[in-house]
Amino acid sequence: MEVDQQQVQAERDSDRRFNRGMLLRLLVVVALMFSFGYALVPLYRKICDLTGLNVLTTRDLYGGTTKNTQVDKSRTVTVEFDSNARGPFAFRPVKHSMEVHPGEMTTIVYEVANGQSRDISAQAIPSYAPKQATQYFKKIECFCFKQQTLKAKEAREMPVVFVIDPALPKDVKNITLSYTFFEVGTPVAQAPQGALDDAPAPAAKGG
Known part of the structure:
Protein backbone atom coordinates (compact mmCIF):
# COMPACT_ATOMS: atom_id res chain seq x y z
CA MET A 1 0.00 0.00 0.00
CA GLU A 2 2.83 2.36 0.90
CA VAL A 3 4.47 1.67 -2.47
CA ASP A 4 1.24 2.58 -4.29
CA GLN A 5 1.00 5.85 -2.38
CA GLN A 6 4.58 6.72 -3.25
CA GLN A 7 3.89 5.97 -6.91
CA VAL A 8 0.78 8.16 -6.88
CA GLN A 9 2.70 10.98 -5.20
CA ALA A 10 5.49 10.64 -7.78
CA GLU A 11 2.97 10.88 -10.61
CA ARG A 12 1.44 13.98 -9.02
CA ASP A 13 4.84 15.60 -8.69
CA SER A 14 5.59 14.75 -12.30
CA ASP A 15 2.30 16.33 -13.42
CA ARG A 16 3.05 19.46 -11.42
CA ARG A 17 6.50 19.76 -13.00
CA PHE A 18 5.00 19.26 -16.46
CA ASN A 19 2.33 21.89 -15.84
CA ARG A 20 4.87 24.38 -14.51
CA GLY A 21 7.10 23.77 -17.50
CA MET A 22 4.21 24.22 -19.94
CA LEU A 23 3.12 27.44 -18.21
CA LEU A 24 6.66 28.79 -18.37
CA ARG A 25 6.92 27.98 -22.07
CA LEU A 26 3.58 29.69 -22.78
CA LEU A 27 4.68 32.79 -20.88
CA VAL A 28 7.89 32.89 -22.90
CA VAL A 29 5.93 32.58 -26.17
CA VAL A 30 3.56 35.39 -25.13
CA ALA A 31 6.49 37.62 -24.16
CA LEU A 32 8.21 36.95 -27.49
CA MET A 33 5.04 37.66 -29.47
CA PHE A 34 4.50 40.93 -27.60
CA SER A 35 8.11 41.98 -28.14
CA PHE A 36 7.91 41.08 -31.83
CA GLY A 37 4.72 43.09 -32.30
CA TYR A 38 6.18 46.06 -30.45
CA ALA A 39 9.34 45.91 -32.55
CA LEU A 40 7.31 45.89 -35.79
CA VAL A 41 6.09 49.47 -35.25
CA PRO A 42 9.45 51.25 -35.66
CA LEU A 43 10.46 48.71 -38.30
CA TYR A 44 7.27 49.44 -40.28
CA ARG A 45 7.88 53.19 -40.00
CA LYS A 46 11.46 52.75 -41.17
CA ILE A 47 10.34 50.74 -44.20
CA CYS A 48 7.75 53.41 -45.04
CA ASP A 49 10.40 56.13 -44.78
CA LEU A 50 12.79 54.23 -47.06
CA THR A 51 10.23 53.19 -49.68
CA GLY A 52 7.86 56.14 -49.54
CA LEU A 53 4.90 53.82 -49.03
CA ASN A 54 1.98 54.83 -46.83
CA VAL A 55 3.43 58.29 -46.30
CA LEU A 56 0.47 60.54 -45.60
CA THR A 57 -0.06 64.24 -45.37
CA THR A 58 -3.57 65.41 -44.58
CA ARG A 59 -4.63 69.01 -44.59
CA ASP A 60 -7.05 70.03 -41.90
CA LEU A 61 -10.14 72.19 -42.37
CA TYR A 62 -8.14 75.34 -43.07
CA GLY A 63 -5.09 73.98 -44.86
CA GLY A 64 -2.91 72.69 -42.01
CA THR A 65 -1.21 69.32 -42.39
CA THR A 66 -1.37 66.04 -40.49
CA LYS A 67 -0.60 62.48 -41.58
CA ASN A 68 -2.45 60.67 -44.40
CA THR A 69 -1.92 58.38 -47.50
CA GLN A 70 0.50 57.92 -50.44
CA VAL A 71 1.56 61.33 -51.73
CA ASP A 72 3.35 62.40 -54.90
CA LYS A 73 5.41 65.25 -53.47
CA ARG A 92 -19.14 80.18 -49.84
CA PRO A 93 -15.84 78.30 -49.27
CA VAL A 94 -13.60 79.39 -46.39
CA LYS A 95 -10.65 79.40 -48.81
CA HIS A 96 -10.70 80.12 -52.52
CA SER A 97 -7.63 78.06 -53.45
CA MET A 98 -5.22 75.52 -52.03
CA GLU A 99 -1.96 73.90 -53.16
CA VAL A 100 -2.11 70.11 -52.82
CA HIS A 101 -0.01 67.12 -53.81
CA PRO A 102 -1.67 64.24 -55.70
CA GLY A 103 -2.50 61.53 -53.17
CA GLU A 104 -2.72 64.05 -50.34
CA MET A 105 -5.98 63.83 -48.38
CA THR A 106 -7.30 67.38 -48.07
CA THR A 107 -10.27 69.05 -46.41
CA ILE A 108 -12.00 72.25 -47.48
CA VAL A 109 -14.94 73.74 -45.62
CA TYR A 110 -17.92 75.50 -47.16
CA GLU A 111 -20.04 77.83 -45.04
CA VAL A 112 -23.77 78.20 -45.49
CA ALA A 113 -26.22 80.45 -43.65
CA ASN A 114 -30.00 80.44 -43.82
CA PRO A 126 -20.50 69.69 -57.95
CA SER A 127 -18.77 70.42 -61.23
CA TYR A 128 -15.12 70.38 -62.25
CA ALA A 129 -12.83 72.19 -64.63
CA PRO A 130 -11.16 70.98 -66.70
CA LYS A 131 -13.61 68.17 -67.40
CA GLN A 132 -10.83 65.61 -67.72
CA ALA A 133 -10.02 66.11 -64.01
CA THR A 134 -13.45 64.83 -62.93
CA GLN A 135 -12.48 61.15 -62.76
CA TYR A 136 -9.32 61.95 -60.76
CA PHE A 137 -11.03 64.09 -58.12
CA LYS A 138 -12.04 61.58 -55.42
CA LYS A 139 -14.41 62.89 -52.73
CA ILE A 140 -14.28 60.84 -49.51
CA GLU A 141 -16.75 62.98 -47.57
CA CYS A 142 -19.01 65.65 -49.01
CA PHE A 143 -22.16 67.54 -48.05
CA CYS A 144 -23.22 67.03 -51.66
CA PHE A 145 -23.85 63.32 -51.01
CA LYS A 146 -27.30 64.10 -49.57
CA GLN A 147 -29.80 66.91 -49.13
CA GLN A 148 -29.10 69.40 -46.38
CA THR A 149 -31.84 70.84 -44.17
CA LEU A 150 -31.05 74.24 -42.70
CA LYS A 151 -33.13 75.39 -39.76
CA ALA A 152 -34.40 78.96 -39.64
CA LYS A 153 -31.48 81.37 -39.11
CA LYS A 170 0.87 65.64 -65.77
CA ASP A 171 -0.30 68.60 -67.83
CA VAL A 172 -3.23 69.31 -65.45
CA LYS A 173 -1.89 71.78 -62.90
CA ASN A 174 -5.10 73.59 -61.96
CA ILE A 175 -8.49 72.16 -60.98
CA THR A 176 -11.62 74.14 -60.12
CA LEU A 177 -14.21 72.54 -57.85
CA SER A 178 -17.49 74.42 -58.10
CA TYR A 179 -20.71 73.79 -56.18
CA THR A 180 -24.17 75.03 -57.05
CA PHE A 181 -26.30 74.93 -53.88
CA PHE A 182 -29.99 75.22 -54.67
CA GLU A 183 -33.18 75.08 -52.66
CA VAL A 184 -35.16 71.88 -53.06
CA GLY A 185 -38.95 71.87 -53.32
CA THR A 186 -39.49 75.34 -54.79
CA PRO A 187 -41.79 75.55 -57.81
CA VAL A 188 -40.06 75.82 -61.18
CA ALA A 189 -40.93 78.98 -63.07
CA GLN A 190 -42.90 78.22 -66.24
CA ALA A 191 -42.31 79.95 -69.55
CA PRO A 192 -45.10 82.32 -70.71
CA GLN A 193 -47.73 80.69 -72.91
CA GLY A 194 -46.91 83.03 -75.78
CA ALA A 195 -43.30 81.95 -75.74
CA LEU A 196 -44.40 78.33 -75.99
CA ASP A 197 -46.74 79.12 -78.88
CA ASP A 198 -44.02 80.99 -80.73
CA ALA A 199 -41.40 78.30 -80.16
CA PRO A 200 -40.48 76.43 -83.37
CA ALA A 201 -41.76 72.89 -83.68
CA PRO A 202 -39.09 70.19 -83.33
CA ALA A 203 -37.77 68.94 -86.61
CA ALA A 204 -39.02 65.53 -87.67
CA LYS A 205 -36.49 62.74 -87.41
CA GLY A 206 -35.40 61.13 -90.60
CA GLY A 207 -36.63 57.60 -91.32
Missing part, protein backbone atom coordinates in the same frame (compact mmCIF):
# COMPACT_ATOMS: atom_id res chain seq x y z
CA SER A 74 7.10 65.86 -56.80
CA ARG A 75 3.90 67.50 -58.11
CA THR A 76 1.68 70.33 -56.89
CA VAL A 77 -1.85 71.00 -58.12
CA THR A 78 -3.68 74.25 -57.47
CA VAL A 79 -7.29 73.54 -56.50
CA GLU A 80 -9.66 76.50 -56.71
CA PHE A 81 -13.02 76.50 -54.94
CA ASP A 82 -16.12 78.22 -56.29
CA SER A 83 -19.71 78.51 -55.06
CA ASN A 84 -23.08 79.47 -56.49
CA ALA A 85 -26.25 79.90 -54.41
CA ARG A 86 -29.67 79.30 -55.93
CA GLY A 87 -31.88 80.11 -52.99
CA PRO A 88 -32.36 82.47 -50.03
CA PHE A 89 -29.09 81.63 -48.28
CA ALA A 90 -25.41 82.57 -48.27
CA PHE A 91 -22.93 79.94 -49.45
CA GLY A 115 -31.18 83.98 -43.19
CA GLN A 116 -34.83 83.04 -43.52
CA SER A 117 -37.32 82.53 -40.68
CA ARG A 118 -38.21 79.13 -42.14
CA ASP A 119 -36.45 75.82 -42.66
CA ILE A 120 -34.87 75.25 -46.07
CA SER A 121 -33.89 71.99 -47.78
CA ALA A 122 -31.09 72.28 -50.30
CA GLN A 123 -28.87 70.12 -52.48
CA ALA A 124 -25.37 70.79 -53.77
CA ILE A 125 -24.26 69.74 -57.25
CA GLU A 154 -29.02 78.43 -38.98
CA ALA A 155 -25.37 78.80 -40.04
CA ARG A 156 -23.29 75.70 -40.68
CA GLU A 157 -19.82 74.60 -41.77
CA MET A 158 -19.83 71.69 -44.24
CA PRO A 159 -16.56 69.85 -45.00
CA VAL A 160 -15.40 68.24 -48.21
CA VAL A 161 -12.63 65.65 -47.85
CA PHE A 162 -10.96 64.76 -51.13
CA VAL A 163 -7.90 63.19 -52.75
CA ILE A 164 -6.54 63.91 -56.20
CA ASP A 165 -5.59 60.64 -57.84
CA PRO A 166 -1.83 60.53 -58.58
CA ALA A 167 -2.80 59.23 -62.03
CA LEU A 168 -3.98 62.76 -62.91
CA PRO A 169 -2.35 63.71 -66.26
